[in-house]
Amino acid sequence: MTVQTSFESRSPATGEFLARHRVDSSVAVDAAVRRARVAADWWAGLGFTDRRRRLLRWKHVLVRELDGIAELMHQETGKPVDDARLELVLAVDHLDWAAKHAGQVLGLRRVPSGLLGFNLAASVRYLPFGVVGVIGPWNYPVFTPMGSIGYALAAGNAVVFKPSEFATGVGVRLVETFAEAVHEQPALQAVTGFGDTGAALCRSAVDKIGFTGSTATGKRVMAACAQSLTPVLIEAGGKDAAIVAADADLGAAAEAIAFGAMGNAGQTCVGIERAYVVDAVFDRFIERVAAIADRIRVGAEPQAQLGPITMPAQVSVIRRHIEDAIARGGRAVVGGPESVRPPFVHPVVLVDVPEDSEAITEETFGPVLVVNRVRTLDEAVDRANSSRYGLGSAVFAGRRTATALAHRLHAGMTSVNGVQSFATVPSLPFGGTRESGFGRIHGADGLREFARPQAIARQRFRSPANLLSFARTARDMRVPMLLTRSLHKRG
Structure with a gap:
């Protein structure tokens, strides 16, 4: 049997050949992790100040190369160039935050020692895991993996990055810019290929895996990592809902929800796929959102607002969801099955879709919005x-209504009178619950996600009560028993 050693990258919009990339075997992955292990010792040893200096230098390189990377992203994924630029702007902002706040969040800090530990000085610090493996997606090939890469590096880890096979060139370019800024050791490396390469990274000697992708693949990643008890961060799929109340600004809501559903051709894990609109404003909302969806320009030309579906297999999923919704009594007010014109899918707005249909229960990952009426x-x-x-x-x-509603939603993140705004704030944690995964990127939680806490209790002087000793006496126990009964006798 012939072993595939390379693969082609092609434009999803035109089929044009872009580049050839290697398929890294498990041997190559293990070699990269060994190199990363050496780099990790050096990188961690730099300390927060020197790492910050280098990461900010990397940030400057990314800013300098922003237009070129955005163009490459456009070629590989099909997304409009300005969408790619915005993605890079957000990634740069997050990298800046992680570099500047890592020391404050993860550095040594004193904590209260409590009454029984009155003779102790208690402190905690956060140490890097060592080598972190990051498996990235194709839909946001810089912003999403940088939520793991940038924060893991700021925490003191080396990183081995496996980009999606649909955005390999962007991932490789990201690593090249890091090497330009940090030339001493390969603290960030790329391994390339298909699912087998990602699986090899999970089975390698990495100390943690950060994964972004589908829920089904996330479960396979967890199973592979379970064999070695390698901890994982899973950022999986979503079926995000928007709620529109009677006192909402309908024009603003329609504009935001249309973008949240259709932006990046709907290929967004935090895209709006469902909208629930109260009966009093439902018809007016539908008029507004339909008018916006009708005007969206789709294609490969520079003025297009939506590009192609990047992963060809997703086209059939999108078509199936639309057809199932209509067959079960739903109605298309914009588009319909005829909107699926591979490699493009034009905007579709569906109403009156049964709650047990695939368009409601499964991730569509295309420019399809279901809007249902609620009382x-x-x-x-x-x-x-x-x-x-x-x-x-x-x-x-x-x-007042919006805040109360936000607090009742079972989601990891909520935008109030906007969409996806939580992703733009570097200090906010990003992640989900249920089958959307667990763990957090971004913010202080994102930095701690890639570090292990170390607790230290230092004895300042000997305790008069010899509690932690086989020489303990009844007299030693008298004081803690009196204190406990006095302080904790009431609920």
């Missing part, structure tokens, strides 16, 4: 929370 906001919350996913969400309402 009350309580019904909207119940429907939004009925999904097996729990990644992002959005609420459109007056200030």
Whole structure:
């Protein structure tokens, strides 16, 4: 049997040949991890200040190369160049935050020692794992993996990055820019290939895996990592819902939800796939969102607002969801099955779709928005929370109503009177619950995700009560027993 050693990267919009990349075997992956192990010792030894200096230098290289990387992203994924630029702008902002805040979040800090530990000085610090493997997606091939890569590096880890086979050139370019800024050791490396290369990374000697992708693949990643008890961070799929209340700004809500559903051709894990709109404003909302969806320009030309479906296999999923929704009584107010014109899918807005249809229960990952009518906001919350996913969400309402609704949603993140805004704030944690995964990137939680806490209790002076000794006496126990009964006797 012939072993594939390389593969072609082609434009999803035109089929044009872009580049050839290697397929890294398990042997090559293990070699990269060994190199990373050496680099990790050096990188961790630099300390927060010197790592910050180098990461900010990398940031400057990324800014300098931003337009070129955006163009490459456009070629590989098909997304409009300005969408690619925005993705890079966000990634740069997050890298800057991680570099500048790692010392404050992860550095040694004193903590209270408590009454029984009055003779102790208690402290905690966060140490890097060592080598972190990152498996990235194709839909946001810089911003999403950088949520793991940038924060893992800032925490003191070396990283071995496996980019998606649909965006390999972007991933390789990302590593090349790092090497330009940090030339001493390969603290960031890339391994390339298909699923087998990612599986090899999971089975290698990495100390943690950060994965972004489908829920099904996330489960396979967990199973592989379980063999060696390698900890994992899983950022999987979503079926994000938006709620529109009667006191919402309907124009703003329609504009935001249309973008949240259709942006990046709907290929967004935190894209809006469901909208629940109260009966009082439903018809007016549908008019507005349909008008916006009708005007969206689709194609490969520079003025297009939506590009192709990057992964060809997803086209059949999108078509099936549309057809199933209509067959089960749903109605298309914009587009329909005829909107699926590979490699492009034009915007589709569906209404009156049964809650047990695939377009409601499964991730569509295309420019398809289901808008269903609800009688009350309580019904909207119940429907939004009925999904097996729990990644992002959005609420459109007056200030007091919106906050109360946001607190009731079973999602890792919620935007109020906007969509996906939580992803733009570097200090906010990003991640989901249920089958959307676990663990967090971004913010202080994202830095701690890639570090292990070390607790230290230092004896400042000998305790008069000899509690932790076989020489303990009844007299030694008298004081802690009196204190416990005095302080904790009431609930």
